[in-house]
Amino acid sequence: MRAHEAGVVHADGYGAAPQWLPYPTDVMELLPELWAQTVTRDAAGHLTVGGVAVTDLATEFGTAAYVLDEADFRARAGAFRDAFAEAFTPVSGGADVYYAGKAFLCTEVARWIADEGLGLDTCSLGEMTVARRGGMDPAKVGLHGNNKSDTELRYALEWGIGRIIIDSLEEIDRLIVIARELGVVARVMVRVTVGVEAHTHEFIATAHEDQKFGLSLAGGRAKEAIDAILAAPDALELLGLHSHIGSQIFDVSGFEISARRLIDLHTQVADEHGVQMPELDLGGGYGIAYTSEHDPLTPARLASGMAALVGAEFAARNATRPVPLDVPRVSIEPGRAIVGPAMFTLYEVGTVKDVEVDHNASRTYVSVDGGMSDNIRTALYGADYSCTLASRRSSAGPRLTRVVGKHCESGDIVVMDEYLPADLTRGDLIAVPGTGAYCRSMASQYNHVPRPPVIAVRDGRARVIVRRESVDDILALDVVEGEHP
Structure with missing residues (x-):
């Protein structure tokens, strides 16, 4: 991207897809090299792993969650x-x-x-x-x-x-x-x-x-x-x-x-x-x-x-x-x-917002119920990730999207650029592959957001191997003068 004296949003090509990201012929396609070996889609468009649909995982364990294919x-x-x-x-x-x-x-x-x-x-x-x-x-x-x-x-x-x-x-x-x-x-x-x-x-x-x-x-x-x-x-x-x-x-x-x-x-x-x-x-x-x-x-x-x-x-x-x-x-x-390809992170979409960058360009921001507290690598290294709609099938065309978190930080970005269906809406699930390495290891409690669980899936069975942190877990570390620690 070329620099511009008035700032990055005025540079030529701002808002455009990076050169390495091709325009998809099928926005629902899964690239096998990005995903764990048992990940697939069922007839309804649900992402499945180890024979379990992510919609069932979200219902049982909540989101955000790390999902590990054992x-x-x-x-x-x-x-x-x-x-x-x-x-x-x-x-x-x-x-x-x-x-x-x-x-x-x-x-x-x-x-x-x-x-x-x-x-x-x-x-x-x-x-x-x-x-x-x-x-x-x-x-x-x-x-x-x-x-x-x-x-x-x-x-x-x-x-x-x-x-x-x-x-x-x-x-x-x-x-x-x-x-x-x-x-x-x-x-x-x-x-x-x-x-x-x-x-x-x-x-x-x-x-x-x-x-x-x-x-x-x-x-x-x-x-x-x-x-x-x-x-x-x-x-x-x-x-x-x-x-x-x-x-x-x-x-x-x-x-x-x-x-x-x-x-x-x-x-x-x-x-x-x-x-x-x-x-x-x-x-x-x-x-x-x-x-x-x-x-x-x-x-x-x-x-x-x-x-x-x-x-x-x-x-x-x-x-x-x-x-x-x-x-x-x-x-x-x-x-x-x-471990990197063996895990993905499952999020629920909260808000979808189109932001006018200037008179020539806009960007779609999709906010999820996690962010830099469960994946700091995008903010820290400028790391690139992919993602997909995981909870249904969509026939809508592709829209270039930025997936962001819920934290009070403009750099709270999970996926910098990805094509997602244009009808993405609140309540949809999206999955980000390749999050096994350093995401949970470097996770934080920024904004006092509890860290997600790790759910292991194998042969149709899902189980918690690292439980979801709670607000009580966070408060348990606080020492208040006059109270028994």
Whole structure:
């Protein structure tokens, strides 16, 4: 969009659809790549998931609500598990998949992860506690974080967590003290800032030098951390190196550079210390389709591409070495790519308003009973979403629409641009796909609006796995002078 000195609403093309959004031939069509695997429409136009109509879900559980397709979640988790095991078996004896709990985590999801044989990546005491309550084997749980507290480190070691990803030199010193106090050896990896800028939003690119995560490769901090860990074998066991280059990534080119630099450091450590680290974590960040413009890689394509990269790098080095390097066991950390497409958010329409922008353009605003408190990503990242009329069939023509929330903020936008039927009205249900990752995790109580429930659906049965917050829940945190808290 071209800028205009009088403001954005006067710019050429304001009010027009973005280039990536095609005018639909059928405004009721569902694009399969945007939705969970069991989502379809029945003859009346009702959206259904797991054999249950969303109209029934709205009646039983209310709106707004997050709706999670359990079968889809498990299938995506299994697809990553199987694809990476198959691709890496001839390279490194297999691979491990750690679900990134920050995307979305609750006790029931932790149970699903354990059932499907995945590990779990956590980054707080709360996430570790949920993992434990969900029956996760601590040996298959990792702890991330750039500012882990002593309480979190102690809890992780007392529980017997499988790996702690070191993020600073200071953390090493504190972990040594705690491990010695407890009489245990902490299994650790070093998060390396490899200097790769993923082609993604500035706030979710995490491997360039000027940001808070990791230890710099170019600046020597990563090597310094490795030396410090190896100097304390009674307290720390060095498992390997870790890198995460960002999120919502659609190609493997960034991983290629990252893997090469990590393997260079792996080789240097082997040569200088005679230590072959047994693991190598290439992080996560794999993209999903939020709109028709996105074309994510399948787990099989990701796995085969990354296995080829790692295998080629070690083969090239071993061709000139008298003593070959063993290829470390690779692990990855998908979160969004598993839970993102498995969930959608169900809203009820409150108001429909046509706003005159200027004499040439107007915009239709559809307000729903949620908003930035249950999906902050549009306001925070400028993220694009799609949506559809979910509660009936419509023969009305498409109208370019903006879906907004109920909060006291002009940036309270859920879907920036989408074609919806022109007869959309109060009481209709609309569904926004791809909301499994970071929507419930980053949800707030802005304007004291209680957070929605999470409804899991499978084989014709729907159940609450995270209940709807109530106003009483919000008030329970208030402490009034003179009242017993």
